[in-house]
Amino acid sequence: MKFSKATNYALHSMVFLAVIPSGKTIGVKSLADVQKVSPTYLSKVLTNLVKAGFVESVTGVNGGYKLIKDPKEITFLDVIQAIEGKASFFQCGLENNIHDRRNCMIENVMNEAEQKMEEHLTLNTIAGVAEKVNADMITHIHTAAN
C-alpha cells in the first residue's frame, strides 16, 4: 500500500505555495523544476488542487498558481483526499459475510485503523510544515515567484 507520486507532488506544491509572498504566483515550471517532475504532469495535479478550492490559477504572462485558502486551514488529509479521493483503503468485498452478516469485522478494524491515521493527518496543516522550510529553499521559491 503506497501513496501515489501525485499525492507527494501535491503536498510539496502546497508547501511551496504557502511559502511565496502572499498575492504573488508561481508557475508550474518552477514548481516542477524543484520536484524533478515534468511540468505537464504536475499541472494535472495542480488542477486538482484548484478544483478543491485551495489554489487559484492565473493564465498569461507572469501567471501561475497561488493559495486562496489559509494554509492553517488546509490539513494533510484535505490535500490527500483532493488527489486520491475519499474511498476507504480496505473493503471486505465478500457477499456472504463471515461475521454478523451486516458488518465485516475485518473491515471494521481496518476502517478504525484508517481513522487513526486520518486523525493525525487532520491535526497537521500545510502551514505547520511550511514554517519549517529551510532558508535556502525559501529564497529560491521567492526568487521563482512572480
Place this chain on the structure above:
Amino acid sequence: MKFSKATNYALHSMVFLAVIPSGKTIGVKSLADVQKVSPTYLSKVLTNLVKAGFVESVTGVNGGYKLIKDPKEITFLDVIQAIEGKASFFQCGLENNIHDRRNCMIENVMNEAEQKMEEHLTLNTIAGVAEKVNADMITHIHTAAN
C-alpha cells in the same frame, strides 16, 4: 491508496484457519470457494503466510493448511506485513529536501500517521475477530475441514 486483494484474502483466510478445530487442516479449494477467488491464486497468498510462520501446510490427501501460531499472538499488522512488506507508505523522494535537509517534514507527518494506523492494527488480533464469526460460517468451515 488501497490495500491489495491479496491482503484481504490473507486476513480472511487467517480467520477461517483460526476457526477450524485445532489440529485439523483445510484445503485451499475450500478457502478459495468461500472467498470467491481462484485456488491457484489463493495458494500463493497462503504460501506467504506459511513463510511468515503463521501457518503450516500439509500435502497429500486430506492435506491443506492449519495455524501453527496462537491466533491471539497474530496481529492484523503481522498478516498485512507478511503480504505487503514493511516499506512505509510514503517517501519524500526529493534529493534536495525543502525542510532541514536531513528530514522531510512532510514525510515525518506521513510516517507518524502510518504509525497511528499500525498501533491500531497491532492491538487487534486474528483471534479477536475469529471469536465473532457467525454460527453458520463456523459450521461451514468445520464441515470443510479435514
Place this chain on the structure above:
DNA sequence: CTAATTATAGACTTACAATATCTATAATAT
C-alpha cells in the same frame, strides 16, 4: 493589436505492479 506566455482539457501512450493462470514437480495418504 500582436505576440508571447501560461494554464486547461482531452486524447493518447507507456510503464509497472497486481492479479490470475498454467504446467510441472514434490510430498503424502489411502
Place this chain on the structure above:
DNA sequence: ATATTATAGATATTGTAAGTCTATAATTAG
C-alpha cells in the same frame, strides 16, 4: 500405485498510475 494436495516458476492479463502531446483559452507586455 494412484489420487490428492501444496509449491514453484513461467507466463499472461488487467488495470491504474504516470507521463506525453496537442489544441485551446486566457492574460499580459510591448
